[in-house]
Amino acid sequence: MPQVWTVPRQRSASTTVLPYLRSPSSQRTRALRAWMLTLPVDLSAFLVPLVWNQDYWKGMIAAGSVTVSIFALGGLYVGRRHISFLDELPQLCVRLLAAAAVVALIAAARHDSVEYVAGFMRVVAIAAALVLAGRMLTRMAVLTARRRRWVEHSTIIVGGGPIATELARLLRRYPEYGLHFAGFVDVTSTSHDRSDSQPLIGDLNDLEEVIRILHCEVVLIADVACSDAELLRVARLPGVAACDLWVVPRLREFHSRHGIPDHIGAIGVRRVTRPSLTGPQFALKRVFDVIIAATSLLLLSPVLLLCAIVTRIGGGPGILFRQERIGRYGRPFELLKFRSMRLADDTESQTTWSVAADPRIGPVGRFLRRTSLDELPQLWNILRGDMTVVGPRPERPYFVDRFSADYPEYAMRHRVPVGLTGLAQVSGLRGDTPISDRARFDNYYIENWSLWLDIKVIVRTVIEVVRGGGR
Template structure:
């Protein structure tokens, strides 16, 4: 099927105000040749129309969601911070042209301020742009960076005159920040209003708030979004003109995001179970998509700082798990460094464990067992053997051997102190595992738990770990699988390097306390 023309007026198909009867999808349809016609001539509140197509001698209509124009596709990678950050940096460095005596301090203040702006969310995408809303946060972070550098300058130079000169130069930067930010925001608003830069948006829902949001996005281009369609559950009837186009159901969201080249998904009053909604928005295809949500209790402020809104409807950005990028590369680098150093430093302890295992249970010091890693990929995990199973089937399907009489005193000691898991440092070095992550499980139990608990399979978005948040929270052995899955998914969705450090410190405490299985 040829790619339909879009509302940019590209010749090749006529656009009709015609709503299709359900079920009429022709085979291998051909778009009707027609003169140039643009959607911009219709009223701003009207939803996108469907295309009238011919299949041989029969005429039919088919529901087609918004397809971005070539211009929209070219502007997809553009973000507001690409303009705001260089202008902010130029304003902060501009005082060097007046006085080069304090250039080191000026550069340091500029870099610290840009970092503080980034951490504070001042370069995140916003729908409502207002310099006055951002003003307190801008100057609070700039003054904090300036104060920190001024303390260092005073300590190094010890001259009041030098510090006074540095602060005078910093005052010039303070004056320039406001017009710099106003300039970048004005440029972004102009580009949005002229539709030079716009991003496709899907609304997940179909209630009154969702309909109002769609109307606002169609009518006001300054929000930088072009409405692509509703995604909703079948029980919500989209029978009115303002409730169209309905382009799919929540289970199809990942495919629709790819098809419409969607950059933003807004969740608004959808009549859907939370588990179903979570499965839809957690799909891997949405990892580069901005997720926004209309809070249900809109009358109560949900956050401090400068809230965002579309019209008078508040929208809250939802944090996406950081499963790639520089931070994730740092995590892998620290895994390699940590496992290498740990294998060297802990080699005497591992030697004692190997000797004890050999004396208590005979040959076969290392026990290998298949586990499921990231994206469902199987691998062989290595542990010190604490008992000898009857056969491979028993080792793959026996849930907990902590109280098995075949576990000897030394094996029970290793399990209680988690020393039996030290060989997994080699799995970490190889890349099968990470230091902190969900607990690796056997294929039999992964299949079983994934059926009983839908959130369990979502744990495998990241590599499995030697230790994890669920384990240090007491969820080991015979504990509810649903609780483990919740803790593991909480770790994934709130992951940070500092969270890894906290889990490692708590793991050390568990080892010395003997809180293993």
Template sequence: MSSQRATSESAPAPHLGGVAQQMVVPRHGAVGEDVFRGGPPYVGPVTGEPEGVAASRAGLDTTAVLPYAKSRASSRTSWLRAWMMTVPIDVAALLAPLLLSQNYWRGTLANAVLTVAIFAAGGLYRPRRHVSILDELPSIFGRLLASAAVVAIIAAERHSSVEYVGGFMRGVALSAGLVIVGRTASRSLTKLVRKRRWVEHNAIIIGSGPIGLELARLLRRYPQYGLRFVGCVDAPSRQGTGALPLSGTLDDLEHLVRLLECEVLVIADPDCLESTLMETLLLPRSSRCDLWAVPRLWGSRSQGGYPDHIGAIPIVKIGDISLSGPRWAIKRASDILFAAVALIALSPVLLLCAVATLIDGGPGIFFHQERIGRYGKPFKVIKFRSMRPVDERESQTNWSIAHDQRVGPIGRFMRRTSLDELPQLWNILRGDMSVVGPRPERPYFVEKFSAEYPTYAARHRVPVGLTGLAQVSGLRGDTPISDRARFDNYYIENWSLWLDIKVVLRTVSEVFRAGGR
């Protein structure tokens, strides 16, 4: 068996449902004339064998982590376009005072950088379905005032002249006014191109109940939301009984996303368990779509401090389920910086560990072992040797050597303090690993755990890590694999740079307490 592939028995190919390559237009009277007026015809449920089932019947192997290979939330649609349109306008407005005077160029640049950062943190660059400058004004005013106050205080400390600070603040006031004007223009342009249907994204609604019906009606009648309703899926229990005719069931969603070139999925009121829905949304094509949801609890609010909605139906943007786009660029840059600095700063420690390993067990101070990384790609992890395995099979299949008598006192100390893992900093620089991520595991156990635990393979959406949230939460050694997978997936779906910093700080604490294996 290849190290990158598992047998079809251990990781069966997902069933994509039976939807043939044709379209059926239902009767208009089912949900109202305006729901189906214009645009592509609605896809109706018909029969046929999908390509995934045919492939599995042909005896093709499936990869344990294949459902997550190259999957990413589709930032290429509304988020990317909103970011590319709004940020340049804001930057141009914030730097406009430089055209009048270069006397305050340092403060102007600092104010521009800080303002864009505060806007981004406050959700002012996130995509929205309901676009209105009046909704954004309170948040924009507050953040403009906060960034201007910070830069003005620093300028006052550096320049005691009241005239200098006054001149700088006049430039800040001008840039703030231009930001409001620029935002107003960009929002007006966004609504115009949406109403003219120059920019819109095909959307499938998940849920055929009353909420799904109302969403379909609103999207067809009001193009300013930028979404074109092209189909609806739900659980088989809703077939023929829901308020909205179905294009297919949840099993057909993957095929429909490709067939209809869908870019957005909207979760309304599906008649299924949350675990079933999540399993479907994590499949490759579904996970590439932007994901929006109608909150089920009263009082639910969207991120960014002000609510988003379609008509009078509240709607929230679901964050990326995998690290991609700017978030991935930030994480990778921080990994390279951390690994480079750590290799230089810890070079004396690395040298001492190498000498101690040589004294403890003779030549061959490094231990190379195959592990599975991002998207199921195998790589060779580098560690300081703490013992010599009998053969390669023992190295690949022995779960723990914590109490192995062949581990000498030096090797045991290095394992307890995690010093044996310092050479993995080179793996991080190479891109095989990250500073923080799921524990790197051997192919034998990846295949085994992927077959036994449904959410285990999802860990491979990101690179494995030198340390991780599961490890610093006490899940090391002989601890439940299901708990580890749950912590790893939580880390992936809630990643932030500060979360990485917290995990690293807790790891340093564990090292000083000698809390390793």
């Protein structure tokens, strides 16, 4: 018998949660991901020639690592709904050739013998053929496991139109997509019938709770009738962010020519990739911060001393300016700067918006602000863990409350640590510029975060400082 789940509601009792048939295999396979099978098989297939030829074992291990790294960068270990070896074959061949070129250059640089390099590349060619064969076998294995429902992931479809209904029918009929249909989530004014064939299990405001109760791993957004702003708010909820998020593009007939197109029953779908704001990669960001901050404090110590001296001469006692700012998750901390304005009482300091022509700024302070030298003490904030090198700039509590009320996306900036510099600042949004623009750039940075993006922002910051493009 199907189990009836009830989602806690504060709204009308007329919207009920209809029966949901629990999928035992979905519970067992929740943690499975595409790379867990394909990556080990790719690497093992590449190293098979070592069974009969150990002359190039070091080079083969290095070449195998390069190959799987290039595959990973090309998205060849990302889960797909429509699995086809022939769809992947062009990408596989191109990336195998790229890996072989890298390996050949390294081998030529390390060995003067043409015969050695030629022999090594022959073994690499055999390994590449074995990788293709291994990839074909893994695709057949995954399809078999899906069709027999040994592997499937519980899925909620967000939407109430004909596309959402058709997707539900396809997932029920064709298990090779690896998704177990759990039910619909839609806006209150839904067009779903109250029947077991179209189980409405909640509306948008219930989505996070429904995911928790039904242990869903995939959210598929189809033709939900709501504004983009509302949909974006829901997609950013922590419970939704923990799921794999797939969308049906509104102009699905016009798919991108880049990458491998994906579909469910010829309905184009696209996986929404979001950066992980926790885990190993974000921990690496912290290591990067500590190295940058410690090195900068050491190398810039003469500059820091000089700034302290001119601040004392130009403005009297009180070299450092300390002020409460709001950091990650809304936690307050004490920010450090070289004082560039005359002393003010606490109320004025916390609630007065400073601009470039502020009369409180003296000649020394104007120079420090224009060159951004007044920000250097924040390297200690970074070392202490209050801040990061690149992130949204921290703001005072008074203005955080005010801006969060006026601009709904402003509070989303606090998903990550605040930074010494940020994408908004190197994009010209410093000083008296629109808060809505800053929030948009900050959230774009968060949602597209990578270590390379951090490096780009740092390079652009250095260019701005050299040009004297500060406030």
